[in-house]
Every structure is written in structure tokens, then in C-alpha cells.
Amino acid sequence: LQLGKDCTTTFGRSLQNFLQCTREAKEQRAAAVLRNVRQFISGMKNFLIQHGEPAFDSALLDIRSKLKCNEFLNVDVVLELVMHQLVTLPLRSHLYKLLGQEALAAGSVQQLLAGIRVAREIHPSSLGLKEGQSPPSTDILERATASLDRLQRAASPLDKLEQLLDACTAIYNHAAETCGDSVAAEDFLPLLAWLLAHCGFSTAEMEADFMWALLQPSLLAGEGGYFLTALSSAAQLLKNLQSRPASPSDCGSWMGTLTSMPGGGGDVSSVASTMSSIHPQTPCVLRVLVADENQSSLLARTVPLRPSMTVRDVTKLLALKLRLSNPQDFTLVALVDGQGALQLISFQLLGFSTRL
Known part of the structure; x- marks a missing residue:
């Protein structure tokens, strides 16, 4: 973290220049700016691993000297965490400003808010819950709601993904009680949509776009990618309600x-x-x-x-x-x-x- 503030180093100068240029750039397309941020994070990680900086190399040697013989330091994971603190956190307000402007201009936030209002007024079965399925219990709902609240307050996409997985796992396990080990998407999504509506999660699509753009591709290859896709899908289900509320047979x-x-x-x-x-x-x-x-x-x-x-x-x-x-x-x-x-x-x- 100190290295990022030291403008006498190549790493520090590059970091501060990137932050300034990103804030002052005329580029207003959120996807393009987010893509640039992800590319910069990956590029600077590669720079440190391949070329290093004296202070960085010394810190690594010191940490490795304290490891036990059966312990391993995953430098890539550590750098990913630190780079989000150095890059994503300072740019958080700028990135969400761009995402918010696009969402409002496209009408997606308004559509999702309208769908949330409809979902709160109809029976959960009208969201697509099958016969025998029931909404989550109060305990599950409180746990999932708290996770989504922490997701929205987190700055790092890594922290956001962790909270999303916690919320989705709670809902998925509830669905498994009725559906067994094989929970189909049409069994899980109505429950997730019901949760989003209950929480008033009107920025669900913005949060999904933020994570898709800034997370490492390797984190999106498994469970993370599935539940992140499910978040977007559940938001779309709610948006569809404003044009025609669903029925259990529809x-x-x-x-x-x-x-x-x-x-x-x-x-x-x-x-x-x-x-x-x-x-x-x-x-x-x-x-x-x-x-x-x-x-x-x-x-x-x-x-x-x-x-x-x-x-x-x-x-x-x-x-x-x-x-x-x-x-x-x-x-x-x-x-x-x-x-x-x-x-x-x-x-x-x-x-x-x-x-x-």
C-alpha cells in the first residue's frame, strides 16, 4: 500500500497517473472505463511479479522467511487484494457515477424499481415458485438480507462476490430442501427474485456489472460466475413483471x-x-x-x-x-x-x- 503512494517508484507514478487520468478522462462509457481498470490492475500485477520494485521484493523475502515449510505464499492473490485497495477503492465513486448515469438513461433502474413494487404486492407463487415451494424463513431472509447489504457497502469486487455467494447459498440451500440435490434455475431464481424485491435491491444490475468487469476471469469460471449470472437473471425477472406479472403456469x-x-x-x-x-x-x-x-x-x-x-x-x-x-x-x-x-x-x- 505504501508503494502505491510513493511517486519516486515506477509503480507509484503509474498508479497515481492512472487514477488522475481516469477521473479526468472524457470517456463516459462505464463498460470501457471498468475494462481499463481491470486491464491496469492485471498489468501492474504482472509488472511487480516480473520486474518488481526494491521495496516490494524486500517485503516478499521477509514474508517468505517467516513461512513454515508446509506454507505457501500466493503472490497473485495478495496482489489482487492490494490492487483493489489501491485502484478500485479510490475510483469507486467515479465508477458508480458512470454506472448510475447509464442505468438511469436506459431506464433499467426505473424498470427494476417498478418490478420490485409489483413483486411486493403479489403472492410469491406469481414469481414462479412451484407448488410445494415456500419463501425462505425469517432467519434465512435476515441472513441473506444482511449479506446483500454488506455487498452494496463493500468497495472491492472480491468482497462483493463473497457476500453474494453467502446470500445465494442461503437461498439455494432453502430451495434444495424442496427440490433435492438438483436445484434447477427456474426453482432458484424466483426465490432470489423474491429476496431482491424484499430487500429493495434496485442496484442489482449495476452491482453485477461492477463485479463482472473487475473480477479475475478465474473467479467467474465456477460457482461465482453461476450466482453472478443468477443475480442478473433474477433482476430481469423482476423487470419483466412491470409489463406482465407472471403466474405459476406462465x-x-x-x-x-x-x-x-x-x-x-x-x-x-x-x-x-x-x-x-x-x-x-x-x-x-x-x-x-x-x-x-x-x-x-x-x-x-x-x-x-x-x-x-x-x-x-x-x-x-x-x-x-x-x-x-x-x-x-x-x-x-x-x-x-x-x-x-x-x-x-x-x-x-x-x-x-x-x-x-
Whole structure:
């Protein structure tokens, strides 16, 4: 931390120059500024690891000399924590100002607030809770609410992710009491949306964008990425309520359908997804039929959706859910009106969403 304030060092000068330039820059696109912050953090971490600074090298030697023979110092993790204190914390107000301006201009905050008001007035089953499902208990609700409150007050995306995981785990475990070990996205998301509405979490999408942009990709490959996607998906479910409140039998209105088949090859990355022009609401969940070669059948699996989600993102979530070590061997195929197939390679994902 002291090294970052020392402008006599290359690291300190670079850090202070970046903070000043970011605040004074004409760039007002939140995504671009957040991307620059993430790139700077990664670049300065690499600089310290590869080239170092005298004070940094001395500190590492001192710490390592105190480690036991079975202890290991993960320099990358330590640097990630410190860089967020040196970079993200000083820029926090500037970054949220940009995110807030864009959200207000796009109307997304207003839509989410309207959805939250609707969700508070309707029965939880109208959010999509299935028969037999019940809202979380008061204890679970208080724990999850406290976690989301800490999430909003935290400055570091690492701390925010930790609080999100705590809140989502509490809700997920509650869903598992009814659904068993296999909790589908359409079982979990209504509960999460109900929690967001109860908490009045109107900045959910802004917080999700903040974490997506600033967290290391490695942290988004597993549970963190799944629950962060679920946060965006639950917010979209609430936004959809303002145009038409859901009913227990209307889950298809916020669900898309695709088929996944092994093989097919090709690049599965896609361009950013957009809302289908023929669908009045943006789907929150994608149901995918996965081929089970052992049983010669199709298994239905669901994954949450978020804005700008790509085909590659969907395959990663499916690989996590199905515990697949070879997601590159699978491809996504869209079912159009229940017949005909179109392999998704570089197509817009949500443009092929259909009702069940």
C-alpha cells in the first residue's frame, strides 16, 4: 500500500497517473472505463511479479522467511487484494457515477424499481415458485438480507462476490430442501427474485456489472460466475413483471429453449445477445436439452441468463452444472417451433428463444 503512494517508484507514478487520468478522462462509457481498470490492475500485477520494485521484493523475502515449510505464499492473490485497495477503492465513486448515469438513461433502474413494487404486492407463487415451494424463513431472509447489504457497502469486487455467494447459498440451500440435490434455475431464481424485491435491491444490475468487469476471469469460471449470472437473471425477472406479472403456469414467458448435442465442432463463441424482437419479455432462464448417450435420451437442464450472454458462456455454465470436463466437445442447437435445428456458432443467443 505504501508503494502505491510513493511517486519516486515506477509503480507509484503509474498508479497515481492512472487514477488522475481516469477521473479526468472524457470517456463516459462505464463498460470501457471498468475494462481499463481491470486491464491496469492485471498489468501492474504482472509488472511487480516480473520486474518488481526494491521495496516490494524486500517485503516478499521477509514474508517468505517467516513461512513454515508446509506454507505457501500466493503472490497473485495478495496482489489482487492490494490492487483493489489501491485502484478500485479510490475510483469507486467515479465508477458508480458512470454506472448510475447509464442505468438511469436506459431506464433499467426505473424498470427494476417498478418490478420490485409489483413483486411486493403479489403472492410469491406469481414469481414462479412451484407448488410445494415456500419463501425462505425469517432467519434465512435476515441472513441473506444482511449479506446483500454488506455487498452494496463493500468497495472491492472480491468482497462483493463473497457476500453474494453467502446470500445465494442461503437461498439455494432453502430451495434444495424442496427440490433435492438438483436445484434447477427456474426453482432458484424466483426465490432470489423474491429476496431482491424484499430487500429493495434496485442496484442489482449495476452491482453485477461492477463485479463482472473487475473480477479475475478465474473467479467467474465456477460457482461465482453461476450466482453472478443468477443475480442478473433474477433482476430481469423482476423487470419483466412491470409489463406482465407472471403466474405459476406462465414460466415459459421467461424461459427460452435450446438443444445441446455432443460434437458439432466449430467455434462456439457468439456475438452479444439481444432481446428478441418477437418476444415481449427478455427470457431469464434458458432450458437446454442435453443428450445422454448412456440412456439414449434427452435431459432437460436450465441455466440463468444475463444481458450480453454468449453461446460460450452458456456452455461454461452447463459444463459446471453437468460436471463436464470437456465443454469444447459440445455445441448448442436452437429448436425453432419445436422442429428444425440451427447450430449456434456466431448467432445472437436470445434471438432464438422460444416458449416451451
